[in-house]
Amino acid sequence: MGGLLMSKVVVIGGGWAGCAAAISARKLGAEVKLLERTDMLLGTGLVGGIMRNNGRFTATEEMIAMGATELFEVCDLNSLHTDIEFFGHKHASFYNVSVVEGKVRSLLHKMGIKTIFNMRGKAVTKRGNKIISVSLDDGTEINGDTYVDATGTAGPMNNCKTLGNGCVMCIYRCPTFGGRISISEKAGVSEYFTQREDGTNGAFSGSCKIVKESLAVDIQEKLEQAGLCIIPVTPELQKENVLSMKACQQYARKEYQENIVLINCGHAKMMSPYYPLSVLRMVPGFESARYADPLAGGVGNSIRLSQIAEIEPTMLAKGVENLFCAGEKAGPFVGHTEAIVTGTLAGFNGVKLSEKEKLLTFPTSLAVGEGISYTLNEGKSEGKKCTFSGSSLFENLQEKNLYTTEKDKIVQRVKKEKLDNVFNHKIMMT
Ligand SMILES: Cc1cc2nc3c(=O)[nH]c(=O)nc-3n(C[C@H](O)[C@H](O)[C@H](O)COP(=O)(O)OP(=O)(O)OC[C@H]3O[C@@H](n4cnc5c(N)ncnc54)[C@H](O)[C@@H]3O)c2cc1C
Known part of the structure; x- marks a missing residue:
């Protein structure tokens, strides 16, 4: 000192x-x-x-x-x-x-x-x-x-x-x-x-938080016990060409497009890019899903x-x-x-x-x-x-x-x- x-x-x-x-x-x-x-x-x-x-x-x-x-x-x-x-x-x-x-x-x-x-x-x-x-x-x-x-x-x-x-x-x-x-x-x-x-400046924040209680009970239980839940998404519901936009490039892999990867950080953290709420709710177990952060997470995320x-x-x-x-x-x-x-x-x-x-x-x-x-x-x-x-x-x-x-x-x-x-x-x- x-x-x-x-x-x-x-x-x-x-x-x-x-x-x-x-x-x-x-x-x-x-x-x-x-x-x-x-x-x-x-x-x-x-x-x-x-x-x-x-x-x-x-x-x-x-x-x-x-x-x-x-x-x-x-x-x-x-x-x-x-x-x-x-x-x-x-x-x-x-x-x-x-x-x-x-x-x-x-x-x-x-x-x-x-x-x-x-x-x-x-x-x-x-x-x-x-x-x-x-x-x-x-x-x-x-x-x-x-x-x-x-x-x-x-x-x-x-x-x-x-x-x-x-x-x-x-x-x-x-x-x-x-x-x-x-x-x-x-x-x-x-x-x-x-x-x-x-060529657009900046990057989208890639992950969103879902209210855990809004998910099906089996997903909630899996998250609590294992910390992780992977839900395959049918091709017609997958979001394309969004992975390279993300700030966190470690998740720019096709597995994050083909699956919804949820982890338990308090809320359910969805590692896949944001989904419009109407699309997300078509995925089994997500029928009542709600975004916790951002509140309008179906539209995008912060730059x-x-x-x-x-x-x-x-x-x-x-x-x-x-x-x-x-x-x-x-x-x-x-x-x-x-x-x-x-x-x-x-x-x-x-x-x-x-x-x-x-x-x-x-x-x-x-x-x-x-x-x-x-x-x-x-x-x-x-x-x-x-x-x-x-x-x-x-x-x-x-x-x-x-x-x-x-x-x-x-x-x-x-x-x-x-x-x-x-x-x-x-x-x-x-
Ligand atoms: C949705 C999301 C999920 C993420 N998940 C992860 C993850 O799981 N693991 C991981 O390692 N990283 C993750 N990241 C990235 C990580 O959060 C950031 O890279 C890191 O925390 C940045 O920290 P920072 O202190 O540089 O900036 P910030 O976290 O942005 O903090 C800057 C602070 O400065 C304050 N501020 C700004 N301007 C002023 C001012 N003029 N005067 C006073 N205060 C000011 C802000 O309010 C803010 O609190 C995630 C990011 C987001 C957005």
Whole structure:
């Protein structure tokens, strides 16, 4: 830890990336303020839930070996099912989306992280290339030494209208809390979009949540017991040509078109692309099905992966001296694990920068380092959506022998890079 004066870190956006950034900065002794535009933390993580599948297992264990344990522990402790295998995915666990936010909120509170809800970062004041304050919806100004933009890429409503099928009332709740505002853009950082195969900007969020109780009893029972239920769909009801539109390319496989794959994350998470309600209700067992998220899930889902900031592998935004980015804001990184990995690094480096110490870059001998490097290079230049759990990044990790589930091997790998416990700084819990 540095001198007597605490570093001040302001994190904008309370999704998994922002929570991870706040925790790693706080563990280095910083005074941390976390701004969140809605009344809940976790952003799109309020409806996801899949962890530890494929290369996410390796990334998770590397982070744990480095001492970034807290958020992974919350997910593990609140998992409804573990070690699940389904099309293209191994050893997945599903956290319960209904309880996890409360657990994370109480953890942040105990760690002494100041959270400010119902408030967006709206504009920045700069001196030269440095941000000196962020102003909020109500005009209040917040000052920090360093800032982390973890505002994600979902919405706002105008993107869903122009690039998607309109507002479908998703968990992002733009009509209530106002749309996402990019702090990087306000600070003058250059931004880019991913593109779909037809050249349209952004990607559709791919999965929807169904109210479990609206499904046939045998489906409900299977979900509760096994965590998973696969229902074949007749060819005439299958949705074609929608798989490449999705943000989560690990599910762009024909099995997700030929079947309805449901998993139990609290709600029944439907891994297949959205179905019009009238079509969905023709599938046996779905006669009374209702969408829980988005509420109009039969029409579409949120648009994501727009306004991604140009950053360095340390997570520092290009062109601004004291702004870091994390999660989807920092690259086409899709997933909770990816958000926690990049958020942890951003918060850590935020403190290192204000203490004038060397910034950390994960080496490419680790899955997390290769993941960041791949995403910022190939992911960005080829418009790929990147995740440790599938698609081209996971193939790349396998080719480089970086994917493993052997925990001892992972610990040794981290030790070899002298990064064991690098994030493990104890703080007083209230
Ligand atoms: C339907 C769906 C299902 C998914 N399922 C999974 C899954 O099972 N497993 C998985 O790993 N990933 C899943 N994902 C992807 C995953 O949720 C995201 O990639 C990841 O959680 C992104 O985290 P983030 O913190 O970068 O962004 P977000 O989750 O988007 O969080 C950004 C936060 O910033 C806030 N914000 C925005 N602008 C401002 C501002 N100006 N001021 C203050 N706050 C602001 C937002 O309100 C939000 O809370 C899913 C995504 C969706 C949409």
